[in-house]
Amino acid sequence: MSSFPVSGELAVRAAEVLARLGADAPSSPDGPVVSRSPITGEVIGRLEASTAREVDDAISSAARTFTDWRLVPAPQRGAVVARLGQLLTEHKDDLAYLVTVEAGKVTSEALGEVQEMIDICQFAVGLSRQLYGKTMASERPGHRLSETWHPLGVVGVISAFNFPVAVWSWNTAIALVAGDTVVWKPSEITPLTALACDALLRRAAADVGAPAGIHHLIQGPREVGERLVDDPRVALLSATGSVRMGREIGPRVAARFGRSLLELGGNNGAVVTEHADLDLAVRGIVFSAAGTAGQRCTSLRRLIVHSSVADELVDRIGKAYEQLPIGSPLDETTLVGPLVHRAAFTAFEDALAKAKADGGEIVTGGGTRFADQLDDAYYVEPALVRMPAQTSVVHEETFAPILYVLTYDDFDDAIALHNEVPQGLSSAIFTTNQREAERFLSADGSDCGIANVNLGTSGAEIGGAFGGEKETGGGRESGSDAWKTYMRRSTNTVNYSTELPLAQGVNFL
Numbered sequence: 001m002s003s004f005p006v007s008g009e010l011a012v013r014a015a016e017v018l019a020r021l022g023a024d025a026p027s028s029p030d031g032p033v034v035s036r037s038p039i040t041g042e043v044i045g046r047l048e049a050s051t052a053r054e055v056d057d058a059i060s061s062a063a064r065t066f067t068d069w070r071l072v073p074a075p076q077r078g079a080v081v082a083r084l085g086q087l088l089t090e091h092k093d094d095l096a097y098l099v100t101v102e103a104g105k106v107t108s109e110a111l112g113e114v115q116e117m118i119d120i121c122q123f124a125v126g127l128s129r130q131l132y133g134k135t136m137a138s139e140r141p142g143h144r145l146s147e148t149w150h151p152l153g154v155v156g157v158i159s160a161f162n163f164p165v166a167v168w169s170w171n172t173a174i175a176l177v178a179g180d181t182v183v184w185k186p187s188e189i190t191p192l193t194a195l196a197c198d199a200l201l202r203r204a205a206a207d208v209g210a211p212a213g214i215h216h217l218i219q220g221p222r223e224v225g226e227r228l229v230d231d232p233r234v235a236l237l238s239a240t241g242s243v244r245m246g247r248e249i250g251p252r253v254a255a256r257f258g259r260s261l262l263e264l265g266g267n268n269g270a271v272v273t274e275h276a277d278l279d280l281a282v283r284g285i286v287f288s289a290a291g292t293a294g295q296r297c298t299s300l301r302r303l304i305v306h307s308s309v310a311d312e313l314v315d316r317i318g319k320a321y322e323q324l325p326i327g328s329p330l331d332e333t334t335l336v337g338p339l340v341h342r343a344a345f346t347a348f349e350d351a352l353a354k355a356k357a358d359g360g361e362i363v364t365g366g367g368t369r370f371a372d373q374l375d376d377a378y379y380v381e382p383a384l385v386r387m388p389a390q391t392s393v394v395h396e397e398t399f400a401p402i403l404y405v406l407t408y409d410d411f412d413d414a415i416a417l418h419n420e421v422p423q424g425l426s427s428a429i430f431t432t433n434q435r436e437a438e439r440f441l442s443a444d445g446s447d448c449g450i451a452n453v454n455l456g457t458s459g460a461e462i463g464g465a466f467g468g469e470k471e472t473g474g475g476r477e478s479g480s481d482a483w484k485t486y487m488r489r490s491t492n493t494v495n496y497s498t499e500l501p502l503a504q505g506v507n508f509l
């Protein structure tokens, strides 16, 4: 049985935590930007939205600061990110508490999100000495051909509610070592975690003597973000959120020849073959599908199972689902916390109704918890639904814990079903058969940006590039060479001879 904080307790504790992090208190009792805790549904802080003038000032300051920041040697730029990593380590519990209170994540996942921030800071500091260009063999004697990476400019970051702090750090840590400056518009429903991150970075900058103008926080609804979308001084717009959002902003950034990095919705699938280790599969599936109450972009939403193992697997997942502790994410034993708000709950119920109308059978879950205790908080039982076919509702991302199960007999059909949806973020196969595993990872296997073998679709490490194909937007952030999106490439040819041979043997003069 879960216990919930008494009325007013969350607001008081959030204010204390913000004070410890050195952040301003959310001081506008009637402000339109409302932080409401999904744990109880109560308001824990209100802010004013940034005005047009404030957004313009933020972009101007970031653009001005960029002209100096780009000249600071990259390893020195790394110092501010190294300091941010130290501060995050020091304040890990406090920041994770705010993530739990504002986004509803269970404590271990909230701590994991802050750990991801620390990890990306370490990665970025290492990167600050490794922004490598290439040297190519020139076809001309006495010539050297190479490429150099230079800072790009102001990076606008728009982020989603469900990773309220990590996505900011993926972008900001890399952008700062790349020599860029940042203007951040977080989700309008997670403004307090944003105040905390901004305060920590301001402190890091002051501690190492970096200019304060390297980072600016603007707050408010999508209209505030639209100013970043349309401003030609924003060289790169990195936007994380729904496909709807990406569809709106992608063409607008392209129309002004800006660069965009889009991290949009997923509709992630896992194939379970007749050769799978089912013990391992059940654990990987349950974490990916029910963890974070299905509110990760990489949450598992579709299971494509060989018909010979489908009944056993569904039975085992169903039993695991029935054991899942659902409740306040502040309770140590809870594994499934609340949905973020009423609209998410309505989407959950609508999707289940559509699935049933399409012939789906709800094997387990789909109910609500604590509705009699809490008026405006939404705790649901993760739903496991057997579908006769991949109908239109299965093609959509419903940001809630619903796992649709489909069956197959032929491996080619499994891959075709897997790739049929418009999104292309994360994917997995459970098998002990090497041919199946390699085929899934090959050019005619999974069409996603992330393809895993014998683990679930969620829970990526920062070392790899993160992102997806098709309607997921094509962007890559975090590790590997994702940093290149935050820089501009210059190809350089130097003639150190006394002749002027032209390329391709052309003669002129």
Ligand code: NAD
Binding pocket: 158, 159, 160, 161, 162, 163, 185, 186, 187, 188, 220, 221, 222, 223, 224, 225, 226, 229, 240, 241, 242, 243, 244, 245, 248, 249, 263, 264, 265, 266, 296, 297, 298, 397, 399, 425, 467, 468, 472
């Ligand atoms: P959302 O699209 O409602 O909002 C995301 C952000 O975009 C918010 O800051 C919002 O204010 C802003 N925004 C929305 N429309 C805008 C517009 N027209 N112009 C400028 N800004 C605009 O998404 P959400 O509900 O906060 O987050 C859930 C979604 O995000 C899911 O679809 C999830 O899959 C996706 N997501 C993707 C990734 C990824 O890396 N691919 C990571 C996390 C979340």
